[in-house]
Amino acid sequence: MESPALALQRHFLTGSSCFSPKPSLSLRLPAAIVRMSLREDGPSVSVVGVTGAVGQEFLSVLSDRSFPYRSIRMLASKRSAGKHLTFDGRDYVVEELTPDSFDGVDIALFSAGGSISKLFAPIAVEKGTIVVDNSSAFRMDENVPLVIPEVNPEAMVHVKLGCGKGALIANPNCSTIICLMAATPLHRRSKVKRMVVSTYQAASGAGAAAMEELEQQTREVLEGKEPTCKIFKQQYAFNLFSHNAPVLSNGYNEEEMKLVKETRKIWNDMNVKVTATCIRVPVMRAHAESVNLQFENPLDEDTAKDILGECPGCGVGRIRRDVSQDGDYGLDIFVCGDQIRKGAALNAVQIAEMLL
Amino acid sequence: MESPALALQRHFLTGSSCFSPKPSLSLRLPAAIVRMSLREDGPSVSVVGVTGAVGQEFLSVLSDRSFPYRSIRMLASKRSAGKHLTFDGRDYVVEELTPDSFDGVDIALFSAGGSISKLFAPIAVEKGTIVVDNSSAFRMDENVPLVIPEVNPEAMVHVKLGCGKGALIANPNCSTIICLMAATPLHRRSKVKRMVVSTYQAASGAGAAAMEELEQQTREVLEGKEPTCKIFKQQYAFNLFSHNAPVLSNGYNEEEMKLVKETRKIWNDMNVKVTATCIRVPVMRAHAESVNLQFENPLDEDTAKDILGECPGCGVGRIRRDVSQDGDYGLDIFVCGDQIRKGAALNAVQIAEMLL
Incomplete structure (x- = not known):
């Protein structure tokens, strides 16, 4: 059943998610967004959730970016x-989240x-608040823009701050x-199949x-003790395992299907074929991904390096012509990013900045 | 320039590496091998190299398998x-490797x-020794069989122990x-493209x-110290990086190209298309691999599970129909194996056992 907030959202969002193939548009904010009162x-x-890892990073990013x-x-x-x-040199008391909080x-x-x-x-949206939500709750709702500011800013063109109406924007x-962040600039040049x-x-x-569990388990293993498992079922120290998200009927876990479905929505391309295998490795806070790309049109390695070299938010690392594909129709790229920062808090704050 | 030992090898190996598509042959030793004196x-x-990690594991495997x-x-x-x-309850003194050692x-x-x-x-081969070599030195030599006993035992059908002639067999x-170990049984049923x-x-x-470096660095990081880097250029504790093998002119590192080339040789299929991204993760001794397979003919998930369930040396874990491919033409599998044991020492000892 659709919530009133989402019905409200629909009003704003018609036609907002078409994917622009022009790379130069990536960081220019649509004019509609800057009109506000x-x-x-x-x-x-x-x-909301200020004491968590991402909540704490929200504060750090808000402060860093003034x-x-x-x-x-x-x-x-x-x-x-x-x-x-x-925060910013002032003392704050954490308040309990209630319906009146907004x-x-x-x-x-x-x-x-x-x-x-x-x-x-x-509840927040009904009260006129614009919510940037880091959870997966509304991401696939067709009325909710799913936004990476460098990738699809146009998806939130109809969300306006200061007009008295709330809205929901989902963080992927x-x-x-x-x-x-890495695949999109290449996709814009030479469509990813x-x-x-x-x-x-x-x-x-x-x-x-x-x-904390990873740190504690690592200490335990180094001391020759049995590792204490609370958050994860398996030993995490010096180990790896399939992502702990629930496994769906098709055998994929939810984390893997997020990559499949969110890519389609963000690129506004229901035909892009994506498969994913999501694995937890014993590192603290940077995600890495091995991404094999098949293109509709040729895209050579040097051009790919040039494209990514000019992208805000990207540093160029390993890019290889895929030897398992003919000509220049495939690339292997390896991407890394701070999971808490760009993977969550920074992206959400960037979305908030676009509203200003 | 070809060494005399390799010229000798060629004599034995003509026509030895054809890939058998019959899974039932996987562990049956060809009759020629058991004739010996x-x-x-x-x-x-x-x-050779008995004090190293694999050398020590050679001893452990030889003992475990009597x-x-x-x-x-x-x-x-x-x-x-x-x-x-x-070893086996007796004391041994490590000897220096010299030309007389064989x-x-x-x-x-x-x-x-x-x-x-x-x-x-x-030198060993000239002296009549059969060498099972765990290095990459001779793997791609067309006269040297490259053998996984469960996969291509037929590749060493012409190597005979006890005939007074040495030979070289490479461990992949x-x-x-x-x-x-996991991909081959599926490839036999429904050719991997x-x-x-x-x-x-x-x-x-x-x-x-x-x-030792991983362990030491981890202790250092947990104590808030700078990690000491000797073997690897980068911090390894709580980190990951591209495999440290030298990078080739095509951008692949040697480890990645080994997967590409050795697969072709072991499957005796120069047309199989393989790409690989090799990453070191901070775990001690088990390698894991995310493998996406595209087949020439359909192979459903349940059949794949049944096939692997019956394979010696395999335990069945995650196998998924790849949602990015049509019908049953693709699978995602995730494989793990003990790098020192099956990835090196056990495989070599299994090869030696085939000679007996």
């Missing part, structure tokens, strides 16, 4: 309420898991963001507790 | 000569690096062995010192 002292902001705000509320579960946080809030950055987003994001999954992705995913994707 | 008290064996031998010599560099080793030796298991193999394997690279491999390789592939 926001207060000059900046938006009021709420951070995000303009007139007020900021730190929201978390009852368990964390009352904790003190320092009164007068312009922008809310959510990273508290799918069930919290499902419950509270529609971390592995999708990191993959598409098929993509085979194998991931090397960090502990951070499962939150701060998973990072 | 070996002494009843077993062969004399030399282990490999019959009448004598065994422990050979290593001058630096390790004089060290004492216990006098009267029936089988030599080499794992001391390519340059040692290049120098000493031909660890990542090739682990990949093909193309294979995209991404590896997750353990420290052990770079030897015992690399395993």
Whole structure:
């Protein structure tokens, strides 16, 4: 059943997600976005899930980028309420997330898991807040833009801050963001037909507790003790395993199908063929991905390096002509990105910046 | 220039490497191999590079499998000569490897690096020894069988122990062995056209010192210290990087091209298309590989599970129909194997067993 908030969203979003093949458009904000009637002292902001790994990174990114705000509320579960946080030199008390948390809030950055987003994001939207949601709850909803600012800013062209109407924008999954940051500029030049992705995913994707578990287990293993497994079923220290997301009836886990489905939505191309194998490796917070690309038209290695060399947010690493494909129709690329930063918090804050 | 030993090899090997499409043949030894005139008290064996990670595993595997031998010599560099080793309850002194080390030796298991193999394997062969070489030195020599016993035992059908003539047999690279143990039974049923491999390789592939480096660096990082880099240029603890093999002119590193070329040779199929991305991950000694397979004929997931379930040396894990390919023409499999054991020592000892 569609929530009232989503019905509201639909109103704004018609025709908003067409993929632009022009690379020069990647970072130019559509004119519609800058028309707004926001207060000059900046938006009021709420951070939902502020005590988590991504929540903490939201604060760090907001501060690093001097995000303009007139007020900021730190929201978390009852368990964390009352904790003190320092942000931009001021002391804040973490408040419990309730339906009243969004009164007068312009922008809310959510990273508290799918069930919290499902419950509270529609409430926030009804109150006129623009929610940037880091969970998977609304990503595949056809009325919700799924946005990587460098990739498909046009998807949020109809979302406006300051018009009194709330909206929901979804942050893609971390592995999708990191993959598409590199694959999209190549796709724009020479359409990707098929993509085979194998991931090397960090502990951070499962939150701060998973990072602590990796550290604790590693100490235990080095001391010759049995590793303590809480977050993951298996030993994580010096080990790797299939991503812990639930396995679906087709044998893929949810993390893998996110890469498949989110790529189609972000590229607005229902025909792009994607398969993924998602693996957790014992690293802390950077995801890596081995991406094999098959193109409709030739794209040589040097051109690919030039294209990526000019892309904001990309550093060029290994790019190889795939020897298993004829001519210049295939490339192997290896991509890495900070899972918490570009894979989550930075991307969400960039979306918020586009609203200003 | 071809060495005399290799000219000798050619004599034995004509027509030996045709790939058998019948899975039932996989572990049946061709009759020619069992005709031999070996002494009843077993062969004399030399282990070259006995103090290394694979050398130590040779001993462990020989002991575990009760490999019959009448004598065994422990050979290593001058630096390790004089060290004492216990094997099968007896004390041995490590001897320096010299040209005389192979006098009267029936089988030599080499794992001391390519340059040692290049120098000493031909000498051993001239002296009538059958060398099973774990280095890459002779793998792509057309006169040298490249053998995984479960995959292509027929490649060594003309190598005979006890006939007074030496021979060279190459052990494939660890990542090739682990990949093909799973891919071959499927390939036999429904020819593989193309294979995209991404590896997750353990420290052990770079030897015992690399395993120690991973352990030491991990301790250092946990103590907040700078990690000490000796074997690898980069931090290895809680990190990953492209395999440290030299990068070739096509951008692939040697490890990646081994997977491409060795697969062609072992399958005796110059048309099979393979690409690989080889990555070191901070695990100790098990390699894992994400393998995407494209078949000439349909092969469904359940049949694939049944096939692999019956394969000696395979345990069935994740097998998925690839959603990026039409119908049943593609599978995603994830394979793991002990790099030191099946990836090196066990495979070599299995080859030696086939000679008995």
